[in-house]
Amino acid sequence: MLDQSSEPSSANLADLDGQVFDLVVIGAGIAGLNALYAAAEYLPKGARVLLLDQKATPGGMWNTAYDYVRLHQPHPMFTVGDLKWGWKKPRGYLAARDEVQSHLCRSLSSVREKIELQTGFLQTVDTCDEVQTDQGPMAEIVFHANDHEASKQIVRAKKAVHASGLNYQLAAPLPLTSEGVVSIIPQDLKATLAQNRDSPVVVVGGGKTGMDTVLAVLADNAERKVSLIQGTGTNFFNRTKFVPTGLKRWTSGELISRVFRDVALMNNGDNEEEALAMFRRKYTTDPNANHGVFLYGLQSEEELAKIKSGLTHTHVDYLADVIDTPKGSQMVMRSGTHVDVAAGTIFVNCTGSFFRSETLTKDEPILSQNDCVLRINPRSGFHFLTSVAGFFLTHLWFRDQLRGQGYYVLDHEGLFRKNRNAWVSASAAQAYMNQVIAVQNLPLTLLDRCGLDLDRWYPLPRRMAGLIRMKSSAASDIAHCRRVLDRTAERFDVQSAPLD
Numbered sequence: 001m002l003d004q005s006s007e008p009s010s011a012n013l014a015d016l017d018g019q020v021f022d023l024v025v026i027g028a029g030i031a032g033l034n035a036l037y038a039a040a041e042y043l044p045k046g047a048r049v050l051l052l053d054q055k056a057t058p059g060g061m062w063n064t065a066y067d068y069v070r071l072h073q074p075h076p077m078f079t080v081g082d083l084k085w086g087w088k089k090p091r092g093y094l095a096a097r098d099e100v101q102s103h104l105c106r107s108l109s110s111v112r113e114k115i116e117l118q119t120g121f122l123q124t125v126d127t128c129d130e131v132q133t134d135q136g137p138m139a140e141i142v143f144h145a146n147d148h149e150a151s152k153q154i155v156r157a158k159k160a161v162h163a164s165g166l167n168y169q170l171a172a173p174l175p176l177t178s179e180g181v182v183s184i185i186p187q188d189l190k191a192t193l194a195q196n197r198d199s200p201v202v203v204v205g206g207g208k209t210g211m212d213t214v215l216a217v218l219a220d221n222a223e224r225k226v227s228l229i230q231g232t233g234t235n236f237f238n239r240t241k242f243v244p245t246g247l248k249r250w251t252s253g254e255l256i257s258r259v260f261r262d263v264a265l266m267n268n269g270d271n272e273e274e275a276l277a278m279f280r281r282k283y284t285t286d287p288n289a290n291h292g293v294f295l296y297g298l299q300s301e302e303e304l305a306k307i308k309s310g311l312t313h314t315h316v317d318y319l320a321d322v323i324d325t326p327k328g329s330q331m332v333m334r335s336g337t338h339v340d341v342a343a344g345t346i347f348v349n350c351t352g353s354f355f356r357s358e359t360l361t362k363d364e365p366i367l368s369q370n371d372c373v374l375r376i377n378p379r380s381g382f383h384f385l386t387s388v389a390g391f392f393l394t395h396l397w398f399r400d401q402l403r404g405q406g407y408y409v410l411d412h413e414g415l416f417r418k419n420r421n422a423w424v425s426a427s428a429a430q431a432y433m434n435q436v437i438a439v440q441n442l443p444l445t446l447l448d449r450c451g452l453d454l455d456r457w458y459p460l461p462r463r464m465a466g467l468i469r470m471k472s473s474a475a476s477d478i479a480h481c482r483r484v485l486d487r488t489a490e491r492f493d494v495q496s497a498p499l500d
């Protein structure tokens with residue numbers, strides 16, 4: 001299914017040293033591809049553009065995510081610019097990993113019609129900085145082939161986008177002391193299940209990966225014993241209610257931008273726990289559960305019912321280790337509880353893939369001093385969805401409408417590590433406020449080309465009514481969101497400030 005025909009997996013870039021481009025894009029994930037697609041609208045026809053990525057093909061993390069991952073929003077709203085999916089599937093279809101990767105690849109053919117695009121896969125960028133040259137400030141990019149660290153090449157460009165993503169890392173198997181159990185990562189699930197037909201499974205982690213894993217195990221064999229260690233538990237946005245199908249698209253649900261507004265208004269900058277509880281009661285699949293976090297995952301009521309009926313046990317605790325005792329293997333929980341497990345039990349590490357490294361991502365501003373380098377990164381974030389950031393930031397950058405407009409920049413990674421619920425509150429306020437400002441500044445024809453906009457799920461008349469409502473309360477909503485974001489900066493000592 002991978003559409004690699006047009007993208008050689010290793011480009012020979014030995015002769016680029018010293019060359020100058022109109023634009024260099026680093027990162028061929030959905031953020032970098034959205035940036036490239038948007039930039040192609042502004043660059044002159046035939047402009048020279050270079051796209052660099054460490055991976056062998058476009059698609060970013062969709063190249064390496066576990067094979068049973070699916071989109072959690074309907075596939076039309078996960079795209080590059082206004083690129084349509086080249087198939088006829090029901091609108092609500094949740095695309096699988098390889099389908100997503102293949103769709104993202106297709107965006108390159110489209111930009112090639114406008115610009116002269118050169119791609120360099122299996123290339124690692126060491127630095128991307130603004131430098132002073134005889135021609136004025138330019139972006140300078142130093143990179144090397146993955147397998148040739150010593151042979152660096154340096155290219156320059158009038159502009160560069162550095163879209164390195166959220167540092168999605170493959171998890172490692174949990175280091176368990178016991179020799180009587182099997183410890184794996186989701187990428188090895190299918191092969192391990194096939195080799196161990198009767199072994200029970202313990203899914204460690206109650207987020208989206210954990211839920212996907214429970215469902216994948218049950219789909220493989222509904223009789224297999226599966227239990228979940230869910231920590232404080234995760235809330236999921238209710239896809240059944242808020243992404244309704246058929247006639248209900250006209251009569252029920254709510255525009256996603258209205259949901260964001262509501263979440264932003266539930267917060268005052270000091271009440272993240274209370275706001276989470278309000279959110280849970282109103283918008284999630286399991287409003288009565290006492291789950292402690294929300295990480296913007298979506299779930300249907302049907303998925304939740306399958307998970308609940310398929311699980312043999314749910315532990316509201318954290319796994320510390322699995323040990324071997326004379327009586328057999330035992331899970332040791334963080335609370336101190338010991339729980340017996342059968343020999344050969346498979347432990348799947350679903351404890352999270354973002355912001356898990358010892359150190360934070362380097363803190364660099366969205367825009368370099370003379371606007372040559374645009375960064376889409378989690379420290380100076382414009383939107384918690386890097387895809388949306390890639391679209392809006394690039395359009396605003398090329399239009400010279402980014403600085404001084406009131407957009408806020410948030411240190412998503414710093415805040416996430418300090419307090420996840422405060423991160424949800426602040427990121428909802430930021431996402432809504434930046435959207436409202438963009439709606440005021442950008443032409444409707446351009447906004448209409450943002451295929452990522454989740455409001456597009458709903459019929460046009462509902463969207464237009466939503467836009468009017470958004471504009472009518474813009475001033476007070478922006479003022480509210482600013483207060484939330486300023487308070488976040490004060491309380492957590494992280495960047496949460498206007499982009500000036």
Ligand SMILES: Cc1cc2nc3c(=O)[nH]c(=O)nc-3n(C[C@H](O)[C@H](O)[C@H](O)COP(=O)(O)OP(=O)(O)OC[C@H]3O[C@@H](n4cnc5c(N)ncnc54)[C@H](O)[C@@H]3O)c2cc1C
Nearest residue numbers: 027029030031053054055060061071072124125164165386
């Ligand atoms: C399991 C999982 C499921 C998800 N499901 C959804 C979903 O259903 N819907 C949704 O909206 N979001 C989902 N997400 C969030 C997801 O991260 C984003 O949707 C999106 O794909 C991230 O895109 P990105 O371009 O920012 O980053 P990435 O996809 O990580 O792309 C960044 C690219 O930059 C390259 N790069 C980084 N540093 C360098 C360097 N120094 N030199 C060269 N190249 C470099 C990397 O190789 C990579 O290809 C999911 C995330 C995970 C982990």
